Amino acid sequence: MPAITEDDTISSIADALQFISYYHPRDFIRAMAxxxxTEKSPAAKDAIAQILVNSRMAALGHRPICQDTGVANITARIGVQAQLGWKRPLQEIVDDAVRLAYRNSDNPLRASVVADPFGERGNTRDNAPAMLHVEMVSGDRVTFDVSAKGGGSENKTRFAVLNPSASVADWVVETVETLGAGWCPPGILGIGIGGSVDKAMVMAKQALNEPIDVTALRETGPTTPEEELRLEIIERINALGIGAQGLGGVTTALDVKIRSFPTHAASLPVAMVPNCAATRHVSFTLDGNGPAQLEAPDLSDWPDLNIEDSWSNARRVDLDSLTRDGIAEWQPGETLLLSGKILTGRDAAHRRIQQLLAEGKTLPVDVRDRAIYYVGPVDPVGNEVVGPAGPTTSTRMDKYSDMMLDRLGVAVMVGKAERGDATIEAIARNKAAYLIAVGGAAYLVSQAIREAQVIAFEDLGMEAIHEFTLKDMPVTVAVDAKGNSVHRSGPLRWRK
Known part of the structure; x- marks a missing residue:
């Protein structure tokens, strides 16, 4: 058996990270289709259609499905008899692969990893280091599970140590109901039960790489307690009515995957890790005979959809002539097509604005009566004016709402997921509005961006303030000028 080399390991992991940036797994495409x-909610059905169209576009264009190209999560299962030609620690080898993948000039991926997490949080600029987990198994080969986990779904991870007599299903369902839409449903839930704190979390995350098979499980029926629990949880979660993007609908989870392990008699650790509509993972095995060969999905795996038909009655909005009276006409759940100029800004830009105001300094851009889009785009390639540019979770900007709305006069905010009560009150107080773009449709959204330039805070990289010129960017009214929220009314309507 020839040795598994560092070069083959690096090239295989780098290829896998590129591969999953633009290819959804085949089982995920079919489950989403x-x-x-089966979706009955028009708003949720349109959101799912956008996700599927975006997925096919990304596959054809070899560009990221989502602008958040994620943190690299790598599990290595090393056979105890494997012949390894590695001279360095596996972490160093894997990190080299991450740098190679994320700096690929043909398809550069967004670097989201920051060093010094409790200090300056400076971007590493290459998305390294990876989150590496290593296991020793039987055999003479090495198998890698490679996934890219975005921040929106990762931030919704939850853990609890339950009473041994408590219901795991009750805890999961009650917890999902509190998550909101920031994890970009519909997606997958990975659940780890038992073990220790760390073991439960690892099991939950690794379970997300298993094939989607809940439909087959329903047909054959459960044969183990874990399978019974999977079916109970997914039925109860989908009955909550949260739906795609939290708009209300019949499908919130595409599957629930469970792994369990023996635990202490006094404990019942439970970890839950959601995977979003940009679910991205692939597995491969190295045996010393060269790098991995990855099989791409077939174009026939995607349904043939024309989402523009659903926008034929959408309201067209000129952002260059926004008025509060015009904004007052928008209705919750209504589809808008935005054209004109829009500013971008997310966490770091809002924090910088806050600092400048505290120091009594002049802001580099006037945001009064403007629209602002919460996005950190991927770098463009070729003739692109901007790379994939989907929305980030808006809830993180809630702490700045009074500053942006009351003090600076922003008229419209665009992002994803729900807003908090205080922000909704500020929106109504200022007769503003909050709109959502579909999370997981970043490449589709970017096609509506005709011009892009950085106009402030260039040192912040992807978090700099850009000005985009749009042509018919699809969005949904999530909070209207009166403070009515579709993230409240939608799930209530579809809840069983």
């Missing part, structure tokens, strides 16, 4: 066929 099935969800689209």
């Amino acid at each position: 099935s969800a689209w066929e």
Whole structure:
């Protein structure tokens, strides 16, 4: 058996990270297509359609499905008889692969990893280091599970140590109901039960790489307690009515995956890790005979959808002539097509604005009566004016709402997921509005961006303030000028 080399390991992991940036797993495409066929909520059905169209576009264009190209999560299962030609620690080898993948000039991926997490949080600029987990298993080969986990779904991870007599299903369902839409449903839930604190979390995350098979499980029926629990949880979660993007609908989870392990008699650790509509993972095995060969999905795996038909009655909005009276006409759940100029800004830009105001300094851009889009785009390639540019979770900007709305006069905010009560009150107080773009449709959204330039805080990289010129960017009214929220009314309507 020839040795597994560092070069083959690096090139295989780098290829896998590129591969999953633009290819959804085949089982995920089919599960999402099935969800689209059965969805009864028009708003959720349109959101799922956008996700599927975006997925096919990304596959054809070899550009990221989502602008948040994620943190690299790598599990290595090393056979105890494997012949390894490695001279360095595996972490160093994997990190070299991450740098190679994320700096690929043909398809550069967004670097989201920051060093010094409790200090300056400076971006590493290459998305290294990876989150590496190593296991020793039987055999003479090495298997890698490679996934890219975005911040929106990762931030919704939850853990609890339950009473041994408590219901795991009750805890999961009650917890999902509190998550909001920041994890970009519909997606997958990975659940780890038992073990220790760290073991439960690892099991939950690794379970997300398992094939989606809940439809087959329903047909054959459960044969183990874990399978019974999976079916109970997914039925109860989908009955909550949260739906795609939290708009209200019949499908919130595409599957629930569970792994368990023996635990202490006094404990019942439970970890839950959601995977979003940009679910991205692939597995491969190295045996010393060269790098991995990855099989791409077939174009026939995607349904043939024309989402523009659903926008034929959408309201067209000129952002260059926004008025509060015009904004007052928008209705919750209504589809808008935005054209004109929009500013961008997310966490770091809002924090910088806050600092400048505290120091009594002049802001580099006037945001009064403007629209602002919460986005950190991928770098463009070729003839692109901007790379994939989907929304980030808006809840993180809630702490700045009074500053942006009351003090600076922002008229419209665009992001994803729900807003908090105080922000909704500020929106109504200022007769503003909050709109959502579909999380997981970043490449589709970027096609509506005709011009882009950085106009402030260039040192912040992807978090700099850009000005985009739009042509028919699809969004949904999530909070209207009166403070009515579709993230409240939608799930209530579809809850069983």
